[in-house]
Amino acid sequence: MTDTTEKDEVRQISVLEITSQIKEMCIEANHFLSKDMEQAIRKAEEKEESGLAKQILEQLCENMKIAGEEMIPICQDTGMTVIFLEIGQNVHFIDGFLEDAVNEGVRQGYDEGFLRKSVVLHPLERINTNDNTPAIIHYSFVRGNQVRITVAPKGFGSENMSKIFMLKPSDGIEGVKQSVISAVKDAGPNACPPIVVGVGIGGTFERCAFLSKKALLRNLENKTEDPLIKKLETELLDEINQLGIGPGGLGGKTTALAVNIETSPTHIAGLPVAVNICCHVNRHVTRVF
Amino acid sequence: MEKHLKLPLSKIDITDLKAGDMVFLTGEIYTARDAAHKRIFEAIQKNEALPIRIEGTILYYMGPSPARPGRPIGSAGPTTASRMDKYTPVLLEMGLSGMIGKGKRSQEVKLSIMKNEAIYFAAIGGAGALLSKAISNSEVIAYEDLGTEAIRKLWVEDFPVIVVIDTLGNDLYEIGHNVI
Ligand code: SF4
Numbered sequence: 001m002t003d004t005t006e007k008d009e010v011r012q013i014s015v016l017e018i019t020s021q022i023k024e025m026c027i028e029a030n031h032f033l034s035k036d037m038e039q040a041i042r043k044a045e046e047k048e049e050s051g052l053a054k055q056i057l058e059q060l061c062e063n064m065k066i067a068g069e070e071m072i073p074i075c076q077d078t079g080m081t082v083i084f085l086e087i088g089q090n091v092h093f094i095d096g097f098l099e100d101a102v103n104e105g106v107r108q109g110y111d112e113g114f115l116r117k118s119v120v121l122h123p124l125e126r127i128n129t130n131d132n133t134p135a136i137i138h139y140s141f142v143r144g145n146q147v148r149i150t151v152a153p154k155g156f157g158s159e160n161m162s163k164i165f166m167l168k169p170s171d172g173i174e175g176v177k178q179s180v181i182s183a184v185k186d187a188g189p190n191a192c193p194p195i196v197v198g199v200g201i202g203g204t205f206e207r208c209a210f211l212s213k214k215a216l217l218r219n220l221e222n223k224t225e226d227p228l229i230k231k232l233e234t235e236l237l238d239e240i241n242q243l244g245i246g247p248g249g250l251g252g253k254t255t256a257l258a259v260n261i262e263t264s265p266t267h268i269a270g271l272p273v274a275v276n277i278c279c280h281v282n283r284h285v286t287r288v289f
Numbered sequence: 290m291e292k293h294l295k296l297p298l299s300k301i302d303i304t305d306l307k308a309g310d311m312v313f314l315t316g317e318i319y320t321a322r323d324a325a326h327k328r329i330f331e332a333i334q335k336n337e338a339l340p341i342r343i344e345g346t347i348l349y350y351m352g353p354s355p356a357r358p359g360r361p362i363g364s365a366g367p368t369t370a371s372r373m374d375k376y377t378p379v380l381l382e383m384g385l386s387g388m389i390g391k392g393k394r395s396q397e398v399k400l401s402i403m404k405n406e407a408i409y410f411a412a413i414g415g416a417g418a419l420l421s422k423a424i425s426n427s428e429v430i431a432y433e434d435l436g437t438e439a440i441r442k443l444w445v446e447d448f449p450v451i452v453v454i455d456t457l458g459n460d461l462y463e464i465g466h467n468v469i
Contacts, residue, residue, distance in 0.1 A: 052309075052451075056413055059449075063419040067364075076354045076364035076417040076437075114363055116354040116437050126324070128436050157369045157391070157414060189462050190369050190392035192414035248413050249392065249462050250451065281415045 010090050011145035015101035021287055022105025025151035026081060027113035029283040030073045033064060036220040037282050044194060044254040053252025060280060075281045078115040079153030081106045081135040088144035103133040150217060152284040158195060158277045161187035164209055167271040176201060176273050177236060183275040184240050189249020192279035194257045200274040203264035212276035215260040217284045233259045293447065297345045298386050303408050306452045308459035312410065313447040318347045322368050324438040326376040333379060340431030340440060344384030352437035362427040364417030367391040374398050381405040389450055393462055403458045410450035423448040
């Protein structure tokens, strides 16, 4: 978003529009992977040699095809709905409260899209809310007067295998590598490999966790510009794919499709590292309006 | 090896299976995941009647997405099995034949699988649309209030699974890594 005069003008956006966009995005995300994700799975299938690994990747391709053609969700775990809202600071929302409108979009999307309701209201009492709300909403403010929404339903088979490591500065790059590799090893077959590994380095405890989630959204074809991080991503991907976990955890070369790292300034005493693991059903849809 | 088997599985069917076998199952299986396991386990502890017969049964760790009109079921792939580990040995002692899920099992479950001559299959995680095509009928039979976590009776036809832990305790997740 550029800082033009036009974008400085206050723009009114009805929250009803947010509801209807989010509803559609929930349904889209659960039936269609982004082109780059789809490509990555297809490429892996072409490269894999071991019989079973190749067969599983073929079945994942077939699964994507059936999902799109017959409108059956790619995976039955249609996730907890994680939503990123980047709001231009010159936007003025009207017709209701933004958070309610977002949750209404999720409610309608999960109902009308025949998506699974997987959210319990209290983590210990565990009663299903039956409409997949509340969503996890991350707000941020940006320049301009547009709204950028990303809907990323997150499955918990892989979410459960995610980890945070509060490293010491002296642990350095080696420490970061060991942390990521150990998280991937522990995840093994549970996270539905081939996986995408989102890594957040720096910030505070919660900031690096947030970054690791955000890293999963990055288009797999867009490489980072930071040469140090780019090298780390490549090396980690190679090492992970030598672990032999493979598709479905049943052995093979394709354990991860990508390692995406995001960084943030941090404290002189710390080196937080978060590893957010996502299965091959790495869902995210973005719209700007 | 590729095998097509009819359910229920006989003891011989089960002991003949080896980690790594591709199996296509046809017949009745039951779904149960976290919340249903908890209820079954509590009922066993209180000596209450169970909603399904455990002996000879195959449990599928799965909570489907809702069926669209005219379809038997929505997306229907496996969930992570290790969350059921706490409850599994008791069910195996009661004669449970096998389980379909994804991911590693505890040592305790592995030993119980060997002792009771049961079988642990994996279905492909994240292939719920594809797997739903092998399910021709689905009926909620207990714990309806649990929504997706209710116990369902499924009729499956050539449902594709892979043997992960066999009666000798071979574990494909451990063997598989050496494939590369
Ligand atoms: S980890 Fe992903 S692919 Fe596996 S069951 Fe969960 S959402 Fe589906």
